Amino acid sequence: MSTVLLTSCESGVTKPQGEVHFAQQASDLKADPAIEYGRLPNGLRYAVRQNETPSNTASLLMRIDTGSLNESDETRGIAHFLEHMAFNGSENIPENEMIKRLERFGLAFGADTNASTSFDETIYQLELPEVNEEIVNETMMIMRETASRLTLDADAIDRERGIILAEKRTRNSPAFQAFIDSLNFYLEGSRVPNRIPIGTPETIASVTREQFVDFYRGYYRPDNTFITFVGDFETSYAIEKIEEYFGDWEAVGEAKPDLDPGVVSFDTPRTHVYSNPEVETSVSLSTLSKPVDLDDNAKTREQVLIDNLGNTILTRRLGMLARSEDAKFISASASTYDLFDAAEVSTLSVNTQSDAWDAGLAQAEQMLRQALAFGFTQAELDEQLANYRKGLEVAVQTSPTRRTPSLARRILSSFASDSVVTSPQADLELFQKRADAITLERVEKAFREQWAKLETAPQLELTTNQDIEGGEATLEAAYAASRAIPVEAQIEKAAQTFAYTDFGPAGKVVERSKIEDIEITTVMFDNNVRLNIKKTPYETEVIRLKVAMGGGSLTFPTDQPGFRTFAPNMIGLSGLEAHSVDDIRTLMAGKSVGAAISFDNRNMTISGSTVPGDLDDQLNLMAAYAIAPGYRAEAQSQYNKYIESFYPTLDSTPGGVSARDVPRLIRSGDTRYGFPTQAELLELDFDDVKTWREANVDGSAIEVSVVGDVDEEAVIAAVARTFGALPERAKLPVMPPLSLRQLTFPQGSKVPTKLTHAGDPETAMLQIYWPAPDGSDIETSRKVSTLSRMFRLRLTEELRESEGASYSPRAFSYASRLFPDYGYIGASLELSPAEIDVMSEKVEAIAAEFRAGDFDASLFDRAIKPTRERIENSLEDNGYWMSVIDSAQTDPVPLDNHRSRDATYQNMTVEDIQAVAKQIFDPKSVYKVQILPGT
Numbered sequence: 001m002s003t004v005l006l007t008s009c010e011s012g013v014t015k016p017q018g019e020v021h022f023a024q025q026a027s028d029l030k031a032d033p034a035i036e037y038g039r040l041p042n043g044l045r046y047a048v049r050q051n052e053t054p055s056n057t058a059s060l061l062m063r064i065d066t067g068s069l070n071e072s073d074e075t076r077g078i079a080h081f082l083e084h085m086a087f088n089g090s091e092n093i094p095e096n097e098m099i100k101r102l103e104r105f106g107l108a109f110g111a112d113t114n115a116s117t118s119f120d121e122t123i124y125q126l127e128l129p130e131v132n133e134e135i136v137n138e139t140m141m142i143m144r145e146t147a148s149r150l151t152l153d154a155d156a157i158d159r160e161r162g163i164i165l166a167e168k169r170t171r172n173s174p175a176f177q178a179f180i181d182s183l184n185f186y187l188e189g190s191r192v193p194n195r196i197p198i199g200t201p202e203t204i205a206s207v208t209r210e211q212f213v214d215f216y217r218g219y220y221r222p223d224n225t226f227i228t229f230v231g232d233f234e235t236s237y238a239i240e241k242i243e244e245y246f247g248d249w250e251a252v253g254e255a256k257p258d259l260d261p262g263v264v265s266f267d268t269p270r271t272h273v274y275s276n277p278e279v280e281t282s283v284s285l286s287t288l289s290k291p292v293d294l295d296d297n298a299k300t301r302e303q304v305l306i307d308n309l310g311n312t313i314l315t316r317r318l319g320m321l322a323r324s325e326d327a328k329f330i331s332a333s334a335s336t337y338d339l340f341d342a343a344e345v346s347t348l349s350v351n352t353q354s355d356a357w358d359a360g361l362a363q364a365e366q367m368l369r370q371a372l373a374f375g376f377t378q379a380e381l382d383e384q385l386a387n388y389r390k391g392l393e394v395a396v397q398t399s400p401t402r403r404t405p406s407l408a409r410r411i412l413s414s415f416a417s418d419s420v421v422t423s424p425q426a427d428l429e430l431f432q433k434r435a436d437a438i439t440l441e442r443v444e445k446a447f448r449e450q451w452a453k454l455e456t457a458p459q460l461e462l463t464t465n466q467d468i469e470g471g472e473a474t475l476e477a478a479y480a481a482s483r484a485i486p487v488e489a490q491i492e493k494a495a496q497t498f499a500y501t502d503f504g505p506a507g508k509v510v511e512r513s514k515i516e517d518i519e520i521t522t523v524m525f526d527n528n529v530r531l532n533i534k535k536t537p538y539e540t541e542v543i544r545l546k547v548a549m550g551g552g553s554l555t556f557p558t559d560q561p562g563f564r565t566f567a568p569n570m571i572g573l574s575g576l577e578a579h580s581v582d583d584i585r586t587l588m589a590g591k592s593v594g595a596a597i598s599f600d601n602r603n604m605t606i607s608g609s610t611v612p613g614d615l616d617d618q619l620n621l622m623a624a625y626a627i628a629p630g631y632r633a634e635a636q637s638q639y640n641k642y643i644e645s646f647y648p649t650l651d652s653t654p655g656g657v658s659a660r661d662v663p664r665l666i667r668s669g670d671t672r673y674g675f676p677t678q679a680e681l682l683e684l685d686f687d688d689v690k691t692w693r694e695a696n697v698d699g700s701a702i703e704v705s706v707v708g709d710v711d712e713e714a715v716i717a718a719v720a721r722t723f724g725a726l727p728e729r730a731k732l733p734v735m736p737p738l739s740l741r742q743l744t745f746p747q748g749s750k751v752p753t754k755l756t757h758a759g760d761p762e763t764a765m766l767q768i769y770w771p772a773p774d775g776s777d778i779e780t781s782r783k784v785s786t787l788s789r790m791f792r793l794r795l796t797e798e799l800r801e802s803e804g805a806s807y808s809p810r811a812f813s814y815a816s817r818l819f820p821d822y823g824y825i826g827a828s829l830e831l832s833p834a835e836i837d838v839m840s841e842k843v844e845a846i847a848a849e850f851r852a853g854d855f856d857a858s859l860f861d862r863a864i865k866p867t868r869e870r871i872e873n874s875l876e877d878n879g880y881w882m883s884v885i886d887s888a889q890t891d892p893v894p895l896d897n898h899r900s901r902d903a904t905y906q907n908m909t910v911e912d913i914q915a916v917a918k919q920i921f922d923p924k925s926v927y928k929v930q931i932l933p934g935t
Contacts, residue, residue: 043223058231077199162804218256278652310447329360386590507724550700654765
């Protein structure tokens with residue numbers, strides 16, 4: 001089988017006679033030379049690339065150039081429905097066998113085996129855990145079966161209807177309903193709002209096999225298909241496989257054309273109010289214009305950057321205002337984007353409290369008008385250009401170890417958008433050549449052009465949980481009142497210098513050793529600060545850091561339930577004593593640094609990542625967060641606005657109610673878990689955090705862990721200068737007392753606990769829990785985890801595939817060494833309220849099967865094989881290594897768990913799981929929760 005190869009050259013790729021098959025053929029941009037593009041004689045196009053991160057893995061993606069926009073009124077939802085049918089029988093794979101086959105090869109459904117349908121494309125994705133002849137042949141065969149050999153059996157279609165309806169229920173949240181309403185507002189006149197990929201209940205129930213076949217043959221055709229195959233192989237091998245499996249594909253029947261998407265009115269001012277008691281409030285001011293289909297070339301990329309910069313600077317201003325005490329809104333942003341190829345939208349989007357939408361709109365609108373009238377400052381532009389340049393530089397530095405799935409996705413998305421995949425080095429060189437031409441005058445001109453229709457055709461939209469008296473007229477009046485207020489130029493802030501660069505004399509190393517089998521260097525400084533270092537080759541020039549300090553969530557006040565939510569937000573939002581969050585962003589512009597504050601049970605952690613050249617700045621910032629919290633009043637103001645907006649919507653979905661209440665219920669009412677009342681979340685202030693932090697964090701033990709492409713001596717010196725220079729710390733972390741580590745599983749009951757949600761009346765949630773062993777024995781915990789994966793597979797087979805009752809049944813387990821005699825296995829399903837009792841009985845029947853040991857080696861193999869594959873792949877994941885070493889000197893258990901992990905899973909047997917299942921699935925201990933529609 002021959003193929004047309006398109007090879008790289010200075011002006012892109014060699015342009016064949018006739019049609020242009022890839023964007024680079026009509027561009028002055030040079031395609032990434034590592035990618036080989038080609039087209040088979042039948043019209044199928046592909047791109048292949050060799051990539052070794054992670055080693056011996058690959059990503060295979062297939063894109064069909066059709067989606068819901070090509071559906072008729074009678075077949076709405078058929079493109080997405082057809083995607084489901086790819087897993088329900090083909091010429092060589094019986095119904096319900098495809099997923100099982102893939103699982104036996106180590107591909108987990110959902111994580112490695114996936115598909116998606118949008119308005120204009122359908123994508124199938126397989127992540128190969130190994131690259132060998134058997135797996136490559138299997139995955140290529142499955143993709144070919146999907147492309148042209150689906151049986152589309154009428155009975156199988158009927159069986160899948162319930163699953164599609166279950167998926168529709170899962171997605172039909174108040175937020176999704178608001179999104180649909182917004183599409184109708186912006187794209188009135190277009191077919192887009194009436195072609196939501198999930199379809200309608202009526203068409204899902206009525207679409208026929210003949211209509212499936214007609215759509216399948218009309219759009220699933222070789223000249224409508226693009227395949228990208230990226231992985232640890234020679235590109236010639238990948239091309240041979242594509243030719244072998246797809247070269248003989250011949251289209252059947254006539255091709256179906258893309259349907260006209262309709263016309264949007266771009267020049268008519270419009271106003272719209274959408275009210276739903278279960279949504280958060282937002283208001284937007286936008287303009288619409290006809291999309292311009294620009295070729296991807298150097299000139300276009302320069303203009304796109306210039307177009308984006310104005311909105312980026314305005315968004316930066318809006319963010320700074322949002323974090324001030326004077327803010328009338330929670331958050332706001334400005335952007336220009338293409339909305340499903342139907343309209344180009346420039347939008348000012350403002351999130352507010354429900355009773356402050358008019359004040360929030362006014363404040364943001366006036367800031368937009370201020371930017372249009374007075375422009376920006378050179379300092380603002382320089383900050384954004386420095387960040388953009390740094391991003392390009394980091395992309396070049398890290399390019400040798402880019403991960404295969406993200407590369408494959410980028411190739412596919414670039415093909416879909418008719419753009420060229422250029423190399424990171426080429427992107428940086430292009431920017432450097434044109435950076436001097438990116439002037440303030442050009443940015444301001446482009447910004448004003450983007451918003452030109454604001455004067456003649458503004459689009460005003462309010463989404464709110466309140467009834468607005470006067471509706472659209474009230475919204476228009478609020479906008480007119482704001483526009484009547486004159487604006488003045490923004491006052492430029494004086495430049496600052498980062499205040500935290502000198503922490504005192506550098507600490508001295510008093511201990512240094514090597515954990516040879518895991519290749520970790522451990523260091524202790526004379527102030528008792530500990531340092532763990534692991535050098536890895538898996539992310540070129542990327543360094544990950546984590547600082548663990550005393551004072552985890554178990555030390556939070558037990559009489560203040562809102563503290564778990566309040567403290568992390570306050571510490572993260574309030575910046576440093578000398579600098580606000582916005583000051584830090586400006587001071588660190590052009591540097592790859594950042595710090596995130598979080599809490600686990602035992603520690604407050606500060607995490608970040610950087611590149612070698614910015615290591616000193618990264619550690620300066622992290623050390624500053626460790627010793628100089630900001631306690632800024634504006635952070636509390638922002639937090640309060642967010643809670644007042646977010647909390648009332650928690651009951652808008654079963655999942656929100658579950659997050660609020662169930663963590664507390666399955667701990668017998670322990671008020672430290674779940675979400676407390678809104679009043680309890682708002683009753684705290686900074687004095688509470690300060691008092692807690694002084695008692696539990698200041699002076700506590702510090703353990704710094706560093707993983708990545710490091711120079712050990714440079715890391716030791718940088719940590720010695722920062723954390724090693726701090727006043728003496730406690731030598732060891734404090735274990736919270738047993739009284740704080742006691743959790744109790746609720747008493748088992750045949751009668752479910754019933755909760756209500758205020759969302760879709762056709763959606764309910766069932767959650768069932770069984771007590772399980774704690775995490776003190778890692779071997780047992782791993783068996784319980786494997787049991788939960790097997791349980792999920794059975795739930796999927798029975799409740800999704802056989803019953804069509806739940807779109808995505810979940811099963812999970814929890815165990816911790818900190819909480820003696822507490823753990824659980826759980827299952828969660830979204831269902832129709834009418835089916836919840838029957839499905840509860842079925843879940844318990846499956847649990848009874850497991851208790852009796854009534855499952856075979858096949859089910860075990862399908863659960864354990866993806867786990868074993870993930871173990872191998874995790875060894876090339878710096879995130880995994882951080883979890884191994886981050887307590888190497890104070891808690892050796894994670895090191896021992898790593899050492900035993902592979903052997904445990906390799907040696908685990910069906911009999912091991914049967915013994916655990918018999919212990920756990922006791923019907924007398926089951927605890928059930930039903931979350932039903934209601935008030």
